[in-house]
Amino acid sequence: xxxxxxxxxxxxxxxxxxxxxxxxxxxxxxxxxxxxxxxxxxxxxxxxxxxxxxxxxxxxxxxxxxxxxxxxxxxxxxxxxxxxxxxxxxxxxxxxxxxxxxxxxxxxxxxxxxxxxxxxxxxxxxxxxxxxxxxxxxxxxxxxxxxxxxxxxxxxxxxxxxxxxxxxxxxxxxxxxxxxxxxxxxxxxxxxxxxxxxxxxxxxxxxxxxxxxxxxxxxxxxxxxxxxxxxxxxxxxxxxxxxxxxxxxxxxxxxxxxxxxxxxxxxxxxxxxxxxxxxxxxxxxxxxxxxxxxxxxxxxxxxxxxxxxxxxxxxxxxxx
Numbered sequence: 001x002x003x004x005x006x007x008x009x010x011x012x013x014x015x016x017x018x019x020x021x022x023x024x025x026x027x028x029x030x031x032x033x034x035x036x037x038x039x040x041x042x043x044x045x046x047x048x049x050x051x052x053x054x055x056x057x058x059x060x061x062x063x064x065x066x067x068x069x070x071x072x073x074x075x076x077x078x079x080x081x082x083x084x085x086x087x088x089x090x091x092x093x094x095x096x097x098x099x100x101x102x103x104x105x106x107x108x109x110x111x112x113x114x115x116x117x118x119x120x121x122x123x124x125x126x127x128x129x130x131x132x133x134x135x136x137x138x139x140x141x142x143x144x145x146x147x148x149x150x151x152x153x154x155x156x157x158x159x160x161x162x163x164x165x166x167x168x169x170x171x172x173x174x175x176x177x178x179x180x181x182x183x184x185x186x187x188x189x190x191x192x193x194x195x196x197x198x199x200x201x202x203x204x205x206x207x208x209x210x211x212x213x214x215x216x217x218x219x220x221x222x223x224x225x226x227x228x229x230x231x232x233x234x235x236x237x238x239x240x241x242x243x244x245x246x247x248x249x250x251x252x253x254x255x256x257x258x259x260x261x262x263x264x265x266x267x268x269x270x271x272x273x274x275x276x277x278x279x280x281x282x283x284x285x286x287x288x289x290x291x292x293x294x295x296x297x298x299x300x301x302x303x304x305x306x307x308x309x310x311x312x313x314x315x316x317x318x319x320x
Contacts, residue, residue: 247280
């Protein structure tokens, strides 16, 4: 899996906001990719025209707060459109789009949680309309609520999220499994604060067989790294080693896999997390060995309750 990156993503200028340009600058990438896909052509696959215009107009005004968490600047619209284009390219090239602003909290009609346009949902919807089945894996430490909401009634897209709960955005219980034709096609794995590598990888291995059962044409990965133990926005306790293990575990799960960057706000650790994930999925040696974290008995008890509830809800649809 190669990387797609272009400095246009730095034009989304958020100042000292946690989601700022340093998140990409810290990766120290010197090979740039031309964004040859016009993301603007794809926006309304997922978003309402009024939402697109709202982001365009707010960006034209300069520095604007869309809500208490989400900012735009004069370059934000162009950066966000380019992020969509890069995500489409990633889906075509089995690549990792290192983009910002992130996308998985963005809804059809509004921005949310630092996200303007939903990059992974747009790339997925383009594939779905081409007749493909897509499995979305979201291992960001927050639920990708915008993505989940868009495909909640679909049986052509399966959505699997592992995330801290309770935490922003306040959803993602194991009882939330989809509705209508989509019932059974949303899989939420809520993790208690403080969960370490042991709990996360236990959950990952339990639910991983769902990818093979769903038999997707594409594996779309919302790759967020804010579950790391030193991330300032969450209270999970993962090391960078877990992202290497994730990469290894999904390496052969689907012949066509692509990833889009979501969260991860500790700029000292983010490069290690990304490099480990890429090393795992590309079959290379671990890039940064950080050791292993363990969870308390209380965390295991909370986690076990949620896992058993989730499996009970999904048993009519899948084998565990």
